[in-house]
Amino acid sequence: MITGAGGAFGYVIRSSGVTDQIETYAASLGSLGFLFPFALASVFTTATGSLTVSMVTTAGIAGPLMPA
Numbered sequence: 001m002i003t004g005a006g007g008a009f010g011y012v013i014r015s016s017g018v019t020d021q022i023e024t025y026a027a028s029l030g031s032l033g034f035l036f037p038f039a040l041a042s043v044f045t046t047a048t049g050s051l052t053v054s055m056v057t058t059a060g061i062a063g064p065l066m067p068a
Contacts, residue, residue, distance in 0.1 A: 006053035010060025023065050037062040 044054035
């Protein structure tokens, strides 16, 4: 259930258009962009209190951003 909640949370965030803003921000980081998923996961861990939800959500968001 926790993994499903993380996947659903990631889908809601991707569908809301927030990922476009995140992609713009991540592209401006340049070579430090590899740290962005770690920072994003720490924000989600703090917000949700669940490591599993934050990992699945971050993977769902950061995966499509890899070309950026």
